[in-house]
Amino acid sequence: MPTNLALDDELIEQAQRAGKHRTKREAVNAALAEYVQRRKQMRILEAFGSFEFDPDYDYKAERRRRRS
Numbered sequence: 001m002p003t004n005l006a007l008d009d010e011l012i013e014q015a016q017r018a019g020k021h022r023t024k025r026e027a028v029n030a031a032l033a034e035y036v037q038r039r040k041q042m043r044i045l046e047a048f049g050s051f052e053f054d055p056d057y058d059y060k061a062e063r064r065r066r067r068s
Contacts, residue, residue: 007024007028012024012027012028015027015028015030015031
């Protein structure tokens, strides 16, 4: 899908050098993928502590039970 965007040429060049990308498209796609990944990680970190933890839970026993 062709899209016209007004992007900062200096930032694009810096991203290309930093990521060793040959094209602007590669640099932008890599930046977008990293942005999405970081946002997902932030949601996981925000959820940390909002779940109850059972100190008696034995994940190894649960694995053995699933195999049977």
